Amino acid sequence: MPWLEQAWASLQKRIAENRLPHALLVCGERGVGKRRFADALASLLICDALVGSGNQGNQPCGECKQCELVGAGTHPDIRLYTPEKSRMIKIDQIRALSAFAVSSPQVGRRKIAIIDRADQLNINSANALLKTLEEPSDDVVLILLQESGRPVLPTIRSRCQSLLIQSPQEEEAARWLSTEVMKLDEQERPTAEQCARALSLAANAPRLALEYLSGEFLAQRDQALDGFRQFMKGQITVGEAAKPFKAMGLDAALWLFERWAADLARIGVGGQPQDPDAVDMLGYLARNNPPWRAHQLLDSIHEARSAAVYNVNPELEASRLLIAWQALMPSRQRTSA
Numbered sequence: 005m006p007w008l009e010q011a012w013a014s015l016q017k018r019i020a021e022n023r024l025p026h027a028l029l030v031c032g033e034r035g036v037g038k039r040r041f042a043d044a045l046a047s048l049l050i051c052d053a054l055v056g057s058g059n060q061g062n063q064p065c066g067e068c069k070q071c072e073l074v075g076a077g078t079h080p081d082i083r084l085y086t087p088e089k090s091r092m093i094k095i096d097q098i099r100a101l102s103a104f105a106v107s108s109p110q111v112g113r114r115k116i117a118i119i120d121r122a123d124q125l126n127i128n129s130a131n132a133l134l135k136t137l138e139e140p141s142d143d144v145v146l147i148l149l150q151e152s153g154r155p156v157l158p159t160i161r162s163r164c165q166s167l168l169i170q171s172p173q174e175e176e177a178a179r180w181l182s183t184e185v186m187k188l189d190e191q192e193r194p195t196a197e198q199c200a201r202a203l204s205l206a207a208n209a210p211r212l213a214l215e216y217l218s219g220e221f222l223a224q225r226d227q228a229l230d231g232f233r234q235f236m237k238g239q240i241t242v243g244e245a246a247k248p249f250k251a252m253g254l255d256a257a258l259w260l261f262e263r264w265a266a267d268l269a270r271i272g273v274g275g276q277p278q279d280p281d282a283v284d285m286l287g288y289l290a291r292n293n294p295p296w297r298a299h300q301l302l303d304s305i306h307e308a309r310s311a312a313v314y315n316v317n318p319e320l321e322a323s324r325l326l327i328a329w330q331a332l333m334p335s336r337q338r339t340s341a
């Protein structure tokens with residue numbers, strides 16, 4: 005993934021100058037490859053016999069005992085902390101991390117804890133993490149991942165060194181994606197048109213586009229957009245319109261609503277929307293509403309995302325947001341006036 009190279013080089017420099025922090029906060033768009041980056045860094049930090057490879061700096065040897073364990077996915081000194089059933093990282097997970105951070109490494113020289121993601125720590129988990137961040141043992145490195153646009157508590161952020169992963173340009177993203185889809189079976193291989201569409205929907209985040217192409221998301225999203233349109237015109241009930249949103253899960257549904265609301269805000273100020281398929285509907289709404297309505301919608305989507313911590317019902321949240329959208333239809337405003 006060539007767009008990761010700049011961040012990788014910056015990291016190599018920090019390591020060479022012995023400036024690698026105990027806690028690194030890696031930030032980037034959804035689907036840009038943050039987790040891959042964290043895994044690569046963990047392999048680099050754990051290898052016993054790094055090999056130099058020109059301007060790419062040092063690389064893991066791939067042969068030592070550490071690399072073997074990393075390759076098998078069973079290295080006991082690399083741990084991953086990620087939300088389990090709920091959308092948030094639980095305090096018990098952070099307690100386990102704290103214990104891991106002070107324990108002795110089992111086979112490596114140091115321990116590495118990856119938190120995927122730091123923006124999914126609730127207040128309690130974040131507070132539990134503070135002690136480890138404030139008084140880290142010498143042999144532990146914490147790699148925290150953050151999705152762009154999702155807040156990380158300032159107490160956490162201020163104790164980490166940040167590293168931003170830039171998203172690739174459209175052309176670079178398309179090149180990577182076309183190489184990746186060639187690895188798929190011929191029957192499963194998406195067309196160039198499907199690739200372009202997935203990339204555009206994923207805002208050029210190549211890994212996300214690949215995920216779209218290999219999963220059901222694109223079909224679900226088409227159904228959701230259809231339902232959304234029909235509901236806005238008063239042709240179907242909110243319950244019917246909410247179904248496809250429920251099917252894709254709350255996280256994806258909120259993301260979709262957020263994309264549309266952000267596009268509505270963009271169109272409102274004469275900018276270019278990111279989702280070409282919804283542009284007719286959003287353009288119409290933008291012409292008939294003051295720009296602040298888009299921001300109001302964005303706020304309620306962010307509220308829904310915070311509420312998601314408490315395991316809200318996805319169908320209810322989708323219905324609530326659909327109704328908030330429908331209030332933007334000019335006919336609705338006349339009726340309510």
Ligand SMILES: [Zn+2]
Pocket residue numbers: 051052053054064065066067068069070071
């Ligand atoms: Zn090695």
